[in-house]
Amino acid sequence: MKEKIKKVNVITMGCSKNLVDSEVLLSQLERGQWEVSHDASGGGFDAVVINTCGFIHDAKQESIDMILEYADAKERGDIGKLYVMGCLSERYRVELEQEIPEVDRYFGKFDLKAIANELQVALQPETIYQRKITTPSHYAYLKVSEGCNRFCGFCAIPMMTGRLTSRPLEELVREARYLASRGVKELLLIAQELSSYGKDLYGTARLSDLVNAISEIDGIEWVRLHYFYPSDFPYDILQVMRENKKVVPYLDLPLQHITDPMLKRMRRHTTRQETEQLLRTVRAEVPGTAIRTTLLVGYPGETEEDFNELLQFVEEQRFDRLGVFPYSHEEGTFAYRQYQDDVPEEIKQSRVARIMELQEQISAELNQDKVGLKLTVLIDRKEGEYFVGRTRFDSPEVDGEVFVSSERELTPGDFVRVRMTGADTHDLFGISES
16 A cells, blocks of 8 residues: 655744744655645644744744644644744753643754654755745745854843854855745845854855855845844945845844943943944945844833933934834843843833834835835735735835736736835835836
8 A cells, every 4th residue: 555645734933044944844854755834724734843933032922822732733633743843942942841741852943853853754964955945936035154142131042043153155055056946036145143154164254255156146136134233244245235236225234222321231242323333334335225123122221211312213213124122031141140120011012112103104204205216026926906026125024015006917026117106104006017
């Protein structure tokens, strides 16, 4: 009799770096004769693997809730084996094993070989770069390094990922070529922080070399850069962004705060003056660059004066994209050891709301300024009567979109010229050129 095909569902929680890990695992399992699904619902799977996030409280709780949901499914007999991997499991494996014993086995973030062995698949290191793409096929993430040497006061990530470990440039170019051969047109370079790429391997940052090498690959049309650290910023990348037309004018630069007392307590190794000079330089050397930033409010010791200065800074800078999070008191971090979590939760949430209210007003005004312009849009999908895509200034999942009306059929992965006819707080509306 023909052997029954085994089915596995890999569920990804958290960030795009986790997604890349899941794509590697999916590819290896598929090569090992598993029928693979990603983020599928329902039962009927011989195994479910949950790739968890352990960054902040809310993300941890979402991962725990997902584990409990599938533990119940296993108890009902809806699924076979249940496995947990990723950051939460790396950080809290002992506690999870005690609290949720229904899970068949827990793995850390870097236990790919052990997971493969558990599922009776021989890991093939020579094909690791041949990931199973789970995003729309025209864009993909390229993780250039693991870990971080910064050790910011609030951040638990180095405890889970360790110190900076860059991937060799040649290995990344090979993976980028493979992705291009699969139809990928936009590559999003991601890391815990791109600024330091290559320092551990080559003694100096090599991000510009990597970006230039990737942009030479046929088929890659857009290269997007995520997660720069403001201290020791690699200024040579600005020349690459200005001169290399494949590198989109987009900079993801999480600043976290702006007052000198908060920057010092957060261990950010920069000052307000240095931060503002960096922003001026970026805007002068690469005019029109969309700057995305992330802020953190409610950090221990943040006063009303600190917050008001941050709010004024947001109003002055008029960032194109901005996210803000309330501080989460994470075990093992510098802030957890050194400070009391002394800002009440209701004040944290109020500060988040006040910044986002201001940013929504700024975003609406910046979007309105684009009405009447003709911009290139990369189509991601069709939704109702619209084709939905993004400009060079928009990253998938986190930024706004363009809802395009077109008399002709458009396909995901198409680049089209669109005249912008309308705008709201987050998104644009336009008509494609025939």
